[in-house]
Each structure stands twice: as C-alpha cells, then as structure tokens.
Amino acid sequence: MNTGKLNSIGLNPALQKVHPGAVNVLHGPLFRCGAAARDPSAPDSLTKRSIAMRYTKSLFCELLLKEDLLGRINAVLAHDKTAFSGGVVLNKEVNSSSSRASEIRWIESPELKWLFDPIVADVSKANDWNFALSHSEHFQHARYGIGGKYDWHVDQHPHPHKLDGLIREVSFTLFLNDAYAGGELDLEIGSPRLENRCATFKNRKPGTMVFFLGDVWRRVRPVTSGVREALVGWYLGPPYV
Numbered sequence: 001m002n003t004g005k006l007n008s009i010g011l012n013p014a015l016q017k018v019h020p021g022a023v024n025v026l027h028g029p030l031f032r033c034g035a036a037a038r039d040p041s042a043p044d045s046l047t048k049r050s051i052a053m054r055y056t057k058s059l060f061c062e063l064l065l066k067e068d069l070l071g072r073i074n075a076v077l078a079h080d081k082t083a084f085s086g087g088v089v090l091n092k093e094v095n096s097s098s099s100r101a102s103e104i105r106w107i108e109s110p111e112l113k114w115l116f117d118p119i120v121a122d123v124s125k126a127n128d129w130n131f132a133l134s135h136s137e138h139f140q141h142a143r144y145g146i147g148g149k150y151d152w153h154v155d156q157h158p159h160p161h162k163l164d165g166l167i168r169e170v171s172f173t174l175f176l177n178d179a180y181a182g183g184e185l186d187l188e189i190g191s192p193r194l195e196n197r198c199a200t201f202k203n204r205k206p207g208t209m210v211f212f213l214g215d216v217w218r219r220v221r222p223v224t225s226g227v228r229e230a231l232v233g234w235y236l237g238p239p240y241v
C-alpha cells in the first residue's frame with residue numbers, strides 16, 4: 001500500500017480498473033483517505049486505532065448539511081455526465097432474497113471526497129467509532145423510480161475486498177431530494193426486545209445524511225410515487241482484528 005501525503009487524495013490506478021460500473025457485488029472503486037492506510041508514522045487520527053475491539057456510542061447518526069454544501073454536492077452531480085445503469089441485484093452471499101431495483105452510477109470526484117472525508121471523520125469521532133478508516137469507494141448516486149427498492153441487506157460483504165483486504169466499516173446515505181413517497185430508509189438498530197427494531201428515515205429534507213456501521217441491516221422500502229435520489233458512501237478500513 002502506498003503511503004501518501006496527509007490529506008492528499010490518492011486514487012490508486014490499479015483499483016480504478018476494478019469496477020466497470022457493476023452493482024454492489026464487488027466493492028466500488030476506492031479512494032484513499034487523507035492519510036495512508038496502515039502507515040504508523042502518519043500523524044492522522046484516522047490511522048490510529050488504540051484498541052482492537054470496536055465500541056460505539058450509537059450505531060447510527062443523522063445530520064443535515066448546510067445548503068451551500070448541498071449545493072456544491074449537487075453541482076458536482078450535475079456536472080458529472082456518467083450515465084446511470086442498473087436494475088436488479090441479487091446478493092446471494094448475504095441473503096438470496098436481498099434484491100434491489102434502482103439505477104445507479106459511480107461518481108469519481110475528488111471534490112466530493114474532500115467534502116465528505118472530514119464529515120465522516122467527525123461523525124466517527126463523535127460516536128467513538130474507533131475504526132482506522134483508510135479509503136472510501138467512489139460515491140454511488142442511486143435513483144429509485146416507482147417500485148424501486150432495496151431489500152434487507154448489509155453493506156459489509158462476507159469477505160474483505162479482494163485487492164487490499166479492506167472492509168466497509170461506515171456507510172452513509174445522503175438524501176438528495178424529497179419529491180417522492182415511500183422509499184423510506186430503515187436501519188435495524190433496535191434491541192431484540194423491541195417490537196419495532198428499526199430506525200425509519202422518512203420525509204427527510206434534502207441534505208440529510210444518515211451514517212451507520214457497515215454491518216447494520218438496512219433496506220429502502222418501495223417508492224410509491226416520484227423518484228427517490230440518494231448518494232451513498234462507504235468508508236473502509238482493515239478488518240477489526
């Protein structure tokens with residue numbers, strides 16, 4: 001693994017080739033985060049893991065981006081001419097009934113990365129998510145028309161990323177619009193004692209970001225009118241032990 005300058009955005013060319021737009025079966029292409037992945041001399045808190053065990057204050061959190069920040073993100077998305085593609089995904093390894101109906105495109109934008117890296121770092125710190133996050137995937141712009149959905153699944157794959165052994169540790173969804181009905185995001189974060197174990201994110205304002213751990217079960221319920229648009233991010237680090 002290369003070690004880069006602090007805060008540099010390093011796209012590893014070998015990783016760029018991996019992902020010709022396939023949907024969520026492999027990981028998406030990876031960006032290196034600001035500090036080198038496993039460089040013990042890099043003085044960045046993201047690279048430091050003081051304990052081997054995961055601990056957390058909350059399995060998820062939610063925040064609302066300021067309008068100007070959302071405006072910059074929307075400008076990047078409008079400027080990016082990558083076409084949507086997609087359809088249905090069956091994630092056989094996790095759950096054979098886990099399927100998705102949506103269109104997606106991968107956004108390979110250093111600007112988005114500069115915007116999101118510090119937010120993810122802050123959120124992780126605030127929650128004591130003690131991960132050594134080192135990369136993010138390219139961001140995934142998803143569009144769900146009527147009937148579009150993504151059944152229960154976990155984002156973390158059963159095996160580490162083939163190329164570098166990293167795993168998805170933090171996921172986020174950014175709500176880009178609100179001109180639709182249905183399409184609620186559910187996270188299964190409640191105690192088994194509870195009847196409803198889900199946190200449901202419904203009617204959220206554009207600019208709402210929901211962050212959660214990569215091994216939390218989640219789904220997007222079917223859209224019943226309009227088109228739901230979301231930007232999805234995954235931050236990766238080394239396996240927990």
Ligand SMILES: O=C(O)CCC(=O)C(=O)O
Nearest residue numbers: 142150155173220230232
């Ligand atoms: O559209 C969303 O909010 C979530 C999408 C998702 O779960 C995924 O791409 O893995």
Ligand SMILES: [Fe+2]
Nearest residue numbers: 153154155218
């Ligand atoms: Fe997901």
